[in-house]
Amino acid sequence: MGFVSPHWFLNLVAEIETSLSPWALLLELWRLECAAGRKRAEGILDRTLDLDLLLYEGVILRSPVLTLPHAHLHRRRFVLLPLTDLSAREKHPLMDQTFAELLASLPPGERVEFLTFVEP
16 A cells, blocks of 8 residues: 555454444554554654554544544455455445455555464
């Protein structure tokens, strides 16, 4: 997606249960980023940690600070591949397509390498 770095980094997707609202969860994600040494600046830069809130129980929200579902979710292979592994048949809340369908519709492009983690 136009970001080049000489440093390796991981892109992961996780499904969690929380009692936090989307706003409170976003603040908690920012707190974790800060604790990991992230410094926020303009533009796309290397960072120690980048936590994005992609979806929240079908909530649709548009604000300058938080957009749900994530505004670029449907265009990012590195997000759709693991998201499809979690919930292939779940539909994008705005697009009436499953995550698997969105993934299949992407043109070939960005390089994605995968490490598979298996629970012991």
